[in-house]
Amino acid sequence: xxxxxxxxxxxxxxxxxxxxxxxxxxxxxxxxxxxxxxxxxxxxxxxxxxxxxxxxxxxxxxxxxxxxxxxxxxxxxxxxxxxxxxxxxxxxxxxxxxxxxxxxxxxxxxxxxxxxxxxxxxxxxxxxxxxxxxxxxxxxxxxxxxxxxxxxxxxxxxxxxxxxxxxxxxxxxxxxxxxxxxxxxxxxxxxxxxxxxxxxxxxxxxxxxxxxxxxxxxxxxxxxxxxxxxxxxxx
Numbered sequence: 001x002x003x004x005x006x007x008x009x010x011x012x013x014x015x016x017x018x019x020x021x022x023x024x025x026x027x028x029x030x031x032x033x034x035x036x037x038x039x040x041x042x043x044x045x046x047x048x049x050x051x052x053x054x055x056x057x058x059x060x061x062x063x064x065x066x067x068x069x070x071x072x073x074x075x076x077x078x079x080x081x082x083x084x085x086x087x088x089x090x091x092x093x094x095x096x097x098x099x100x101x102x103x104x105x106x107x108x109x110x111x112x113x114x115x116x117x118x119x120x121x122x123x124x125x126x127x128x129x130x131x132x133x134x135x136x137x138x139x140x141x142x143x144x145x146x147x148x149x150x151x152x153x154x155x156x157x158x159x160x161x162x163x164x165x166x167x168x169x170x171x172x173x174x175x176x177x178x179x180x181x182x183x184x185x186x187x188x189x190x191x192x193x194x195x196x197x198x199x200x201x202x203x204x205x206x207x208x209x210x211x212x213x214x215x216x217x218x219x220x221x222x223x224x225x226x227x228x229x230x231x232x233x234x235x
Contacts, residue, residue, distance in 0.1 A: 001180040003235040006115060007171065007195065008149075009186035010126035010135070012208035014112070015142040016103030019210065025101040033090045037083060047075045055129055056161045060170075064128050064155035091134040099141050105207070107225035109143035114229065116148065124149040125171060125184065127191065128158035151175060162191035168198050183235070185228060189215040201235075203228055 011017055027048065031041035054071035055064040062070075073080050115122060126135060132154040136146045146152060151174060153167075160167040172179055179199040186192025186204065189211035193202050204222040211217065221231045 001178065003120070003183055003201075003232065004181040005121040005123060005175065005177045005183070006232070007123045007125040007168075007182060007184045007200070008112070009184075009188065009192050010124055010138055010142070012187040012210060013185060013192075013205050014105075014108040014124075014144065015138055016105050016208050017101060018208070022098060022101040025098045026095070029094050029097050030090060033094050034083075034086065037086060043075075047072055050075070052129055055155060056164075058160055060159045060166060062159060064158050064161065065131070067159075068155060088131070088133060091131055091137070095134055095137060102138075102141055104141070104143065105225070106143065111225045111229060112144055112148055115232070121175065121177070122149050123171060123175065124152035125168070125186075125195075126153055127162045128153040128155050128167075129161065130155060132156055162188075163194035165194050165197040168195045168200060172198065183232070189213070189217050193217075193220065203231055 008014055011022070012019060027045050030048070031039070031044055034044055035041055051068040051072040054067045058064055058067045069081060112122060124135075124139065126138075130138075135152055135154045139146050139148075139152065151171065153171065158167070158170065160170060168184070172182070182195075182200045184192055184195035184200050184202045186202070187206070187208050187210055189204070189209070190213060192204070193215070196202050202220050204217060204220050205225070205228065206222050207224065221227075
Protein backbone atom coordinates (compact mmCIF):
# COMPACT_ATOMS: atom_id res chain seq x y z
CA UNK A 1 0.00 0.00 0.00
CA UNK A 2 1.11 3.55 -0.64
CA UNK A 3 2.95 5.26 2.22
CA UNK A 4 0.81 8.00 3.78
CA UNK A 5 1.95 8.40 7.40
CA UNK A 6 5.45 8.64 8.86
CA UNK A 7 6.10 8.28 12.58
CA UNK A 8 9.31 9.77 13.95
CA UNK A 9 11.09 9.14 17.20
CA UNK A 10 12.63 12.27 18.79
CA UNK A 11 15.57 11.60 21.12
CA UNK A 12 18.53 10.31 19.12
CA UNK A 13 16.53 10.53 15.90
CA UNK A 14 15.43 14.10 15.14
CA UNK A 15 17.37 15.36 18.16
CA UNK A 16 20.91 13.93 18.29
CA UNK A 17 22.02 12.89 21.76
CA UNK A 18 23.87 10.42 23.90
CA UNK A 19 20.96 9.23 26.01
CA UNK A 20 23.03 8.50 29.11
CA UNK A 21 24.66 11.93 29.00
CA UNK A 22 21.28 13.61 28.53
CA UNK A 23 19.72 11.78 31.48
CA UNK A 24 22.70 12.75 33.66
CA UNK A 25 22.24 16.44 32.78
CA UNK A 26 18.47 16.28 33.16
CA UNK A 27 18.46 14.59 36.56
CA UNK A 28 21.19 16.90 37.83
CA UNK A 29 19.14 19.97 36.94
CA UNK A 30 15.94 18.50 38.39
CA UNK A 31 17.64 17.56 41.67
CA UNK A 32 19.07 21.08 42.00
CA UNK A 33 15.62 22.57 41.45
CA UNK A 34 13.86 20.35 44.00
CA UNK A 35 16.51 20.17 46.76
CA UNK A 36 15.32 23.44 48.38
CA UNK A 37 11.84 21.93 48.56
CA UNK A 38 12.89 18.97 50.71
CA UNK A 39 13.76 16.40 48.05
CA UNK A 40 17.02 14.59 48.73
CA UNK A 41 18.82 14.48 45.33
CA UNK A 42 19.95 10.85 45.43
CA UNK A 43 16.61 9.59 46.72
CA UNK A 44 14.76 11.75 44.19
CA UNK A 45 16.59 10.26 41.22
CA UNK A 46 15.80 6.72 42.35
CA UNK A 47 12.15 7.61 42.81
CA UNK A 48 11.96 9.28 39.40
CA UNK A 49 13.32 6.07 37.86
CA UNK A 50 10.67 4.07 39.73
CA UNK A 51 7.96 6.37 38.36
CA UNK A 52 9.44 5.99 34.88
CA UNK A 53 9.34 2.21 35.19
CA UNK A 54 5.68 2.45 36.23
CA UNK A 55 4.95 4.29 32.97
CA UNK A 56 6.88 1.76 30.88
CA UNK A 57 4.87 -1.04 32.50
CA UNK A 58 1.56 0.80 32.16
CA UNK A 59 -1.04 -1.62 30.78
CA UNK A 60 -3.34 1.10 29.48
CA UNK A 61 -5.50 1.28 32.61
CA UNK A 62 -4.58 4.94 33.18
CA UNK A 63 -2.65 7.75 31.55
CA UNK A 64 1.12 7.64 31.96
CA UNK A 65 0.85 10.86 33.94
CA UNK A 66 -1.23 9.09 36.58
CA UNK A 67 0.97 5.98 36.52
CA UNK A 68 3.99 8.17 37.27
CA UNK A 69 2.46 10.23 40.05
CA UNK A 70 0.73 7.28 41.71
CA UNK A 71 4.08 5.52 41.95
CA UNK A 72 6.19 8.58 42.80
CA UNK A 73 3.79 9.65 45.56
CA UNK A 74 4.22 6.40 47.44
CA UNK A 75 7.78 7.31 48.39
CA UNK A 76 6.86 10.47 50.31
CA UNK A 77 4.89 11.22 53.45
CA UNK A 78 3.28 14.34 52.02
CA UNK A 79 1.05 15.07 49.05
CA UNK A 80 3.65 15.47 46.30
CA UNK A 81 0.96 16.48 43.84
CA UNK A 82 0.95 19.86 45.51
CA UNK A 83 4.48 20.28 44.15
CA UNK A 84 3.44 19.71 40.53
CA UNK A 85 3.69 23.46 39.80
CA UNK A 86 7.36 23.31 40.82
CA UNK A 87 7.96 20.43 38.43
CA UNK A 88 6.16 22.30 35.64
CA UNK A 89 8.21 25.42 36.34
CA UNK A 90 11.33 23.29 36.02
CA UNK A 91 10.32 21.96 32.60
CA UNK A 92 9.43 25.46 31.44
CA UNK A 93 12.74 26.94 32.57
CA UNK A 94 15.70 25.03 34.04
CA UNK A 95 15.10 21.99 31.82
CA UNK A 96 16.47 24.03 28.92
CA UNK A 97 19.93 23.53 30.41
CA UNK A 98 19.78 19.88 29.32
CA UNK A 99 20.02 21.09 25.74
CA UNK A 100 23.78 21.24 26.36
CA UNK A 101 23.77 17.42 26.30
CA UNK A 102 22.11 17.36 22.86
CA UNK A 103 23.42 17.92 19.39
CA UNK A 104 21.73 19.52 16.41
CA UNK A 105 21.30 18.15 12.91
CA UNK A 106 19.95 20.63 10.34
CA UNK A 107 18.90 17.71 8.16
CA UNK A 108 16.26 16.76 10.75
CA UNK A 109 14.12 19.87 10.29
CA UNK A 110 14.88 19.92 6.58
CA UNK A 111 13.63 16.34 6.23
CA UNK A 112 10.41 17.03 8.15
CA UNK A 113 9.64 20.07 6.03
CA UNK A 114 10.35 18.18 2.81
CA UNK A 115 7.99 15.39 3.84
CA UNK A 116 5.29 17.88 4.89
CA UNK A 117 5.52 19.55 1.48
CA UNK A 118 5.06 16.13 -0.13
CA UNK A 119 1.81 15.69 1.82
CA UNK A 120 2.74 12.98 4.31
CA UNK A 121 1.02 12.84 7.68
CA UNK A 122 3.75 13.28 10.32
CA UNK A 123 3.51 11.90 13.85
CA UNK A 124 6.06 12.37 16.62
CA UNK A 125 6.16 8.95 18.26
CA UNK A 126 8.49 9.84 21.11
CA UNK A 127 8.33 7.62 24.18
CA UNK A 128 5.68 9.40 26.32
CA UNK A 129 7.68 9.67 29.55
CA UNK A 130 7.69 13.48 29.66
CA UNK A 131 4.98 16.11 30.11
CA UNK A 132 3.97 18.05 27.02
CA UNK A 133 5.94 21.17 27.98
CA UNK A 134 9.18 19.14 28.08
CA UNK A 135 8.42 17.41 24.78
CA UNK A 136 7.60 20.72 23.11
CA UNK A 137 10.93 22.14 24.29
CA UNK A 138 12.84 19.17 22.89
CA UNK A 139 11.00 19.51 19.58
CA UNK A 140 12.22 23.12 19.37
CA UNK A 141 15.78 22.09 20.24
CA UNK A 142 15.65 20.02 17.03
CA UNK A 143 14.78 23.15 15.02
CA UNK A 144 11.11 22.22 14.69
CA UNK A 145 7.76 23.32 16.13
CA UNK A 146 5.09 21.18 17.81
CA UNK A 147 2.72 22.21 15.01
CA UNK A 148 4.92 20.39 12.51
CA UNK A 149 3.30 17.18 13.74
CA UNK A 150 -0.30 16.06 13.62
CA UNK A 151 0.23 14.33 16.97
CA UNK A 152 3.06 14.10 19.47
CA UNK A 153 2.87 11.68 22.35
CA UNK A 154 3.33 12.86 25.94
CA UNK A 155 2.60 11.42 29.35
CA UNK A 156 -0.68 13.39 29.44
CA UNK A 157 -2.12 11.83 26.27
CA UNK A 158 -0.71 8.29 26.33
CA UNK A 159 -1.37 5.22 28.42
CA UNK A 160 1.44 2.96 27.22
CA UNK A 161 5.11 3.23 26.29
CA UNK A 162 7.64 1.75 23.91
CA UNK A 163 8.43 -1.06 23.32
CA UNK A 164 4.84 -2.18 23.98
CA UNK A 165 3.28 -2.68 20.52
CA UNK A 166 0.03 -1.33 21.96
CA UNK A 167 1.71 2.09 22.18
CA UNK A 168 1.79 2.11 18.39
CA UNK A 169 -1.68 0.59 18.17
CA UNK A 170 -3.02 3.49 20.27
CA UNK A 171 -1.45 6.00 17.88
CA UNK A 172 -2.96 4.32 14.83
CA UNK A 173 -6.37 4.32 16.49
CA UNK A 174 -6.12 8.03 17.36
CA UNK A 175 -5.20 9.09 13.84
CA UNK A 176 -7.25 6.48 11.98
CA UNK A 177 -4.31 5.05 10.03
CA UNK A 178 -3.71 1.67 8.43
CA UNK A 179 -0.37 0.20 9.61
CA UNK A 180 0.41 -0.91 6.05
CA UNK A 181 0.42 2.76 5.04
CA UNK A 182 2.86 3.77 7.81
CA UNK A 183 6.60 3.99 8.37
CA UNK A 184 8.32 4.27 11.77
CA UNK A 185 11.65 6.13 11.79
CA UNK A 186 13.78 5.73 14.90
CA UNK A 187 17.19 4.92 16.32
CA UNK A 188 16.44 2.20 18.88
CA UNK A 189 16.76 -1.41 17.75
CA UNK A 190 14.17 -2.55 20.30
CA UNK A 191 11.81 0.33 21.08
CA UNK A 192 11.31 1.59 17.54
CA UNK A 193 11.30 -1.75 15.74
CA UNK A 194 8.42 -2.85 18.00
CA UNK A 195 6.18 -1.03 15.51
CA UNK A 196 6.85 -3.87 13.11
CA UNK A 197 4.61 -6.12 15.24
CA UNK A 198 1.63 -4.21 13.85
CA UNK A 199 2.78 -4.33 10.25
CA UNK A 200 4.38 -0.88 10.29
CA UNK A 201 7.55 -0.63 8.21
CA UNK A 202 10.67 0.52 10.06
CA UNK A 203 13.67 2.63 9.07
CA UNK A 204 16.59 3.03 11.49
CA UNK A 205 18.56 6.26 11.55
CA UNK A 206 22.07 5.24 12.53
CA UNK A 207 23.70 8.51 13.66
CA UNK A 208 22.78 7.79 17.30
CA UNK A 209 21.87 4.12 17.02
CA UNK A 210 20.93 2.33 20.25
CA UNK A 211 21.30 -1.44 20.20
CA UNK A 212 22.07 -2.45 23.77
CA UNK A 213 21.06 -6.06 23.24
CA UNK A 214 22.95 -6.61 20.00
CA UNK A 215 19.81 -7.21 17.94
CA UNK A 216 20.41 -8.19 14.33
CA UNK A 217 19.19 -5.12 12.44
CA UNK A 218 20.54 -6.10 9.03
CA UNK A 219 17.06 -6.68 7.63
CA UNK A 220 15.92 -3.11 8.32
CA UNK A 221 16.53 -0.27 5.88
CA UNK A 222 18.86 2.13 7.67
CA UNK A 223 21.26 5.01 7.34
CA UNK A 224 21.27 8.82 7.23
CA UNK A 225 18.51 11.35 6.59
CA UNK A 226 19.47 11.39 2.91
CA UNK A 227 19.17 7.62 2.78
CA UNK A 228 15.81 7.86 4.55
CA UNK A 229 14.45 10.22 1.89
CA UNK A 230 15.77 7.96 -0.85
CA UNK A 231 14.08 4.97 0.80
CA UNK A 232 10.77 6.81 1.08
CA UNK A 233 10.93 7.58 -2.64
CA UNK A 234 10.90 3.83 -3.30
CA UNK A 235 7.69 3.21 -1.36
